[in-house]
Amino acid sequence: MSRAFTLYRLQQVDTKLDQAAARLAEIERILGDNQAHQAASQAQQQAQAALHSAHTALRAAEEDVTAQQKRIEQNQASLYGGSVTNPKELQDLQMEAESLARRLSELEDAQLEAMAAHEQQQASKAAADAALAAVEVQLAGEHKALFAEQAELREQVERSHSEREAAASTVPAADMETYLSLRASKAGTAVAKVQAGTCSACGAELSAARAQAARSAEELTRCDNCKRILYD
Numbered sequence: 001m002s003r004a005f006t007l008y009r010l011q012q013v014d015t016k017l018d019q020a021a022a023r024l025a026e027i028e029r030i031l032g033d034n035q036a037h038q039a040a041s042q043a044q045q046q047a048q049a050a051l052h053s054a055h056t057a058l059r060a061a062e063e064d065v066t067a068q069q070k071r072i073e074q075n076q077a078s079l080y081g082g083s084v085t086n087p088k089e090l091q092d093l094q095m096e097a098e099s100l101a102r103r104l105s106e107l108e109d110a111q112l113e114a115m116a117a118h119e120q121q122q123a124s125k126a127a128a129d130a131a132l133a134a135v136e137v138q139l140a141g142e143h144k145a146l147f148a149e150q151a152e153l154r155e156q157v158e159r160s161h162s163e164r165e166a167a168a169s170t171v172p173a174a175d176m177e178t179y180l181s182l183r184a185s186k187a188g189t190a191v192a193k194v195q196a197g198t199c200s201a202c203g204a205e206l207s208a209a210r211a212q213a214a215r216s217a218e219e220l221t222r223c224d225n226c227k228r229i230l231y232d
């Protein structure tokens with residue numbers, strides 16, 4: 001087994017571990033992010049409050065109409081009950097009857113408007129309820145899939161740790177030091193495979209001598225451009 005190959009094997013396991021760690025962090029972030037649910041929940045609460053106000057306004061408008069109808073009944077009783085016979089008083093009652101009827105008409109219009117507003121708020125509330133329920137269903141589905149992926153990744157990380165131990169045990173101490181220092185300075189990739197005469201990490205074309213050296217079992221060869229260890 002060449003020195004470069006043992007490091008390449010280690011690099012493959014470390015890359016897999018890096019990818020798993022990045023994805024696990026992303027999953028944590030998504031699971032912790034409940035903005036969509038908060039927004040839908042807030043909208044639903046606002047719709048609930050608006051419906052409550054519309055309901056109160058409708059009740060008040062209905063009471064106004066009922067009270068006005070009572071006033072009209074009393075007026076009609078006085079006007080036609082026979083207890084009032086004075087022509088002036090009867091005339092006043094008649095004028096009052098007309099005024100009360102005009103006011104009733106206004107109050108009935110207001111009641112119709114309140115009914116329409118109430119119906120509109122009922123529809124808004126129903127829409128907000130449905131939107132919140134949809135977000136909850138969607139999140140439950142997403143979270144279920146994410147929890148499954150998370151569990152799978154954690155198992156994979158467990159296995160990779162064992163693989164890493166096995167791979168690291170074959171690397172000489174000095175090579176390990178070089179490898180770790182390159183990992184730290186080269187965005188996690190210390191070892192690059194030679195692909196069609198080029199460094200797969202940076203894309204630089206290798207000289208024939210470099211490409212030849214990369215096949216050496218005894219020596220570690222570096223890419224002239226990115227300085228990573230080459231493996232062929």
Ligand SMILES: [Zn+2]
Nearest residue numbers: 199202223226
């Ligand atoms: Zn390179």
